[in-house]
Amino acid sequence: MLDQLLLDCKTAWIKAKVQKKHPFRYCTLVTVRPDGLPDARVVVLRDYDAQNERFTIYTDARTPKVEALRAQPNAMLLFYDARKLLQLRVEVHCTGMHQDRQKYKQQHPAAQKDYTTTLPPGTPIKGMDAVTYGEQDHFLVVEFAAKKIDFLRLMRPNHQRAVFQKSANQWEGQFIAP
Numbered sequence: 001m002l003d004q005l006l007l008d009c010k011t012a013w014i015k016a017k018v019q020k021k022h023p024f025r026y027c028t029l030v031t032v033r034p035d036g037l038p039d040a041r042v043v044v045l046r047d048y049d050a051q052n053e054r055f056t057i058y059t060d061a062r063t064p065k066v067e068a069l070r071a072q073p074n075a076m077l078l079f080y081d082a083r084k085l086l087q088l089r090v091e092v093h094c095t096g097m098h099q100d101r102q103k104y105k106q107q108h109p110a111a112q113k114d115y116t117t118t119l120p121p122g123t124p125i126k127g128m129d130a131v132t133y134g135e136q137d138h139f140l141v142v143e144f145a146a147k148k149i150d151f152l153r154l155m156r157p158n159h160q161r162a163v164f165q166k167s168a169n170q171w172e173g174q175f176i177a178p
């Protein structure tokens with residue numbers, strides 16, 4: 001049963017890579033700022049490597065999350081499927097950030113543009129339309145390795161909850177009280 005739950009999670013992430021409407025396509029990335037305060041934001045799950053349990057997102061290299069992850073690589077990815085009342089809290093470790101020309105070029109031109117704002121994201125501007133774009137892009141690929149998964153599915157008569165911890169490249173599962 002525990003093995004099946006873990007397999008279901010992996011299958012869902014594999015599907016989320018290709019199905020644009022999959023509930024796990026959007027997840028919440030939680031990081032810790034250098035001042036110790038938490039930050040959470042929605043990101044798109046761009047890739048999931050089921051062999052190595054690696055999650056990939058894309059971002060602008062100038063965003064505060066990048067600085068936060070450099071200082072504190074431990075983070076969390078939160079997934080929620082409203083139809084199944086399923087929550088997955090995945091403790092992750094940022095394993096690397098790099099530029100990738102090929103992946104950038106694979107983006108739709110409108111999406112490419114998002115990474116080319118003249119001013120870094122978060123800079124005050126005069127109005128919503130006062131956004132300008134330059135030639136240079138700040139596209140960055142960020143990868144995370146999963147360390148622990150907290151699985152919770154609200155059900156009747158009992159909610160299902162289990163944790164999976166990775167040690168020596170093996171997942172160990174344990175049911176816990178919901």
Ligand SMILES: Cc1cc2nc3c(=O)[nH]c(=O)nc-3n(C[C@H](O)[C@H](O)[C@H](O)COP(=O)(O)O)c2cc1C
Pocket residue numbers: 026039040041042043044045057058059060063064065066121122
């Ligand atoms: C639907 C949706 C999808 C988003 N996808 C991404 C994404 O894939 N990568 C990203 O960096 N920001 C994405 N954002 C913007 C982030 O939520 C966030 O506002 C931005 O990255 C700045 O984050 P930071 O200041 O905490 O670094 C998305 C926002 C929304 C509403």
